[in-house]
Amino acid sequence: MAFHGVSLGYDLGMPKTLAAGLNEDDLILKNLNFELPAGSFHFLTGPSGSGKTSLLKMIYLAQKPTTGVIELFGETIRPHDRAQTAGLRRRLGIIFQDFRLLEHLNVFDNAALPLFVHGAHFHEYHDDVTELLNWVGLKNRLDAMPNVLSGGEKQRLAIARAVVTRPTLILADEPTGNIDYAMGLRIMRLFIELNRLGATVLIATHDEGLVKASGMPVLELRQGQLFQRDVSEGVR
């Protein structure tokens, strides 16, 4: 995954276009050039409003950059190429800040949905989905509907659903925002394990405690620029 000269500005909720007249001060993200090597693990930090969600959205192809080019899995993203978008998205696991669970499906079916959509059969994914839900502490909630779950339980379900397909790239937006520290550490261990198995991981977070405890490198957004911060302390 790589950004080449990527900038982003918003205009009335829509990404600004060059034709609208680019003013450097209007840009949320300014001329970003960086690469996330395959198999790497990074946190993405920065003050509220610094553009973390916007940056993730561009990677998962929900937001077109104002300028520049993004490469995903070795392909240059063509924003209007729907077939390409669908193909690339299949390799992504996304944990949204607002969970995006399906209210009419129970916990098990929400977690299994990406596999079901890919044509897998219940007997093929039953054990895997159950084990994953056990890992995120939802083993006793398999039949519960999303509307009775706590914020933390919804978040853990969203995490399970995002990683159930063993995606090539995992993007998470504040994945531990609603859960306690001990469960946050457990979730981090899950991400680290998936990373060890080959997934590239990028996690936007405000949680400096978890960042330090994980000891993984940090990309920090400040005033539209991206800085690399190495975290030497911490336990893996």
Ligand SMILES: Nc1ncnc2c1ncn2[C@@H]1O[C@H](COP(=O)(O)OP(=O)(O)OP(=O)(O)O)[C@@H](O)[C@H]1O
């Ligand atoms: N669709 C949009 N239209 C206009 N402005 C937007 C839009 N989305 C985000 N913004 C603005 O872009 C800036 C960056 O927002 P973004 O949500 O990317 O930041 P963030 O770092 O993820 O913030 P937080 O940590 O609070 O979630 C903010 O000033 C926000 O108001």
